[in-house]
Amino acid sequence: MLDINTGVAEARTLHPSADGWFAIFRKNVGTAKTSDRSYPMGSLDAVVRALDKVPDAYVSQASFVRARRKIANFKSINCAFVDIDCYSGAHNSPIVVPDEAFIERLHEHARSAGIPTPSYTTLSGRGVYCKWIFDRPLSSHQLIRWKALQSCKPNTSKKHPTHKVYAYLLRALKIDRANQVWATDITYIPMACGWVYL
Numbered sequence: 001m002l003d004i005n006t007g008v009a010e011a012r013t014l015h016p017s018a019d020g021w022f023a024i025f026r027k028n029v030g031t032a033k034t035s036d037r038s039y040p041m042g043s044l045d046a047v048v049r050a051l052d053k054v055p056d057a058y059v060s061q062a063s064f065v066r067a068r069r070k071i072a073n074f075k076s077i078n079c080a081f082v083d084i085d086c087y088s089g090a091h092n093s094p095i096v097v098p099d100e101a102f103i104e105r106l107h108e109h110a111r112s113a114g115i116p117t118p119s120y121t122t123l124s125g126r127g128v129y130c131k132w133i134f135d136r137p138l139s140s141h142q143l144i145r146w147k148a149l150q151s152c153k154p155n156t157s158k159k160h161p162t163h164k165v166y167a168y169l170l171r172a173l174k175i176d177r178a179n180q181v182w183a184t185d186i187t188y189i190p191m192a193c194g195w196v197y198l
Contacts (some may be wrong), residue, residue: 006050009118011059013133014079015044020063020075027056036060038067056126065140076137079119086127098128106130 015022022044023036034056041063051057061081064073068094086098103121106128110117118130159165175181189197 007052007059010122011044011048012130013119014059014061014131015041015063015079016137017063017076018042020065021067021069021073022063023060023069024051025058025060026054036069038064038069040067054123058124061131074140075174076139077134078137079133081129081131082118082128083124084128098123103128108173 011022018041021038022041023038024047025034027034030110044059048059054150059125060069061079062069062077063075064070065075066073104191110130116132119133120129120131122129122131151171170181172183
């Protein structure tokens with residue numbers, strides 16, 4: 001959910017340049033599908049203000065050279081983020097109700113794990129977004145290098161023919177309390193001396 005008190009400031013931090021395009025993502029009411037629409041960067045403040053308090057509406061992390069949001073039109077990205085979903089998918093009920101105390105515990109856990117405190121932590125429609133703003137945006141030229149390096153990294157999405165496939169053990173489990181089930185995703189970030197895993 002965009003909050004007018006932080007939404008415009010956060011959107012301006014994500015998109016400091018006045019040229020290019022950004023996208024707004026919205027969950028379609030009554031369905032699980034999402035839609036996106038592109039806007040010129042000059043209308044960023046007005047669009048964010050118009051979406052004040054709209055649930056499940058998000059500003060794109062990336063900016064684009066043309067209106068269509070696709071890799072070929074990618075201009076730059078200025079942050080990395082983690083989306084923490086606090087709702088049970090099967091029952092659509094909250095596992096944890098995210099509030100200021102939850103966010104403070106999350107920040108404390110990050111600090112104790114040696115992870116920098118996020119630049120922004122905002123409540124979303126279903127949980128919490130943690131965002132780290134880059135010192136310098138990742139440009140389209142760097143994205144080409146990134147995509148080339150991605151072909152060298154381990155591919156955790158493809159099944160290896162010799163690896164055993166295990167049954168999905170959570171299928172019938174009712175998830176109804178905090179810390180009952182954890183999920184993770186790995187992003188491989190190329191560095192001069194190898195890979196960093198986020």
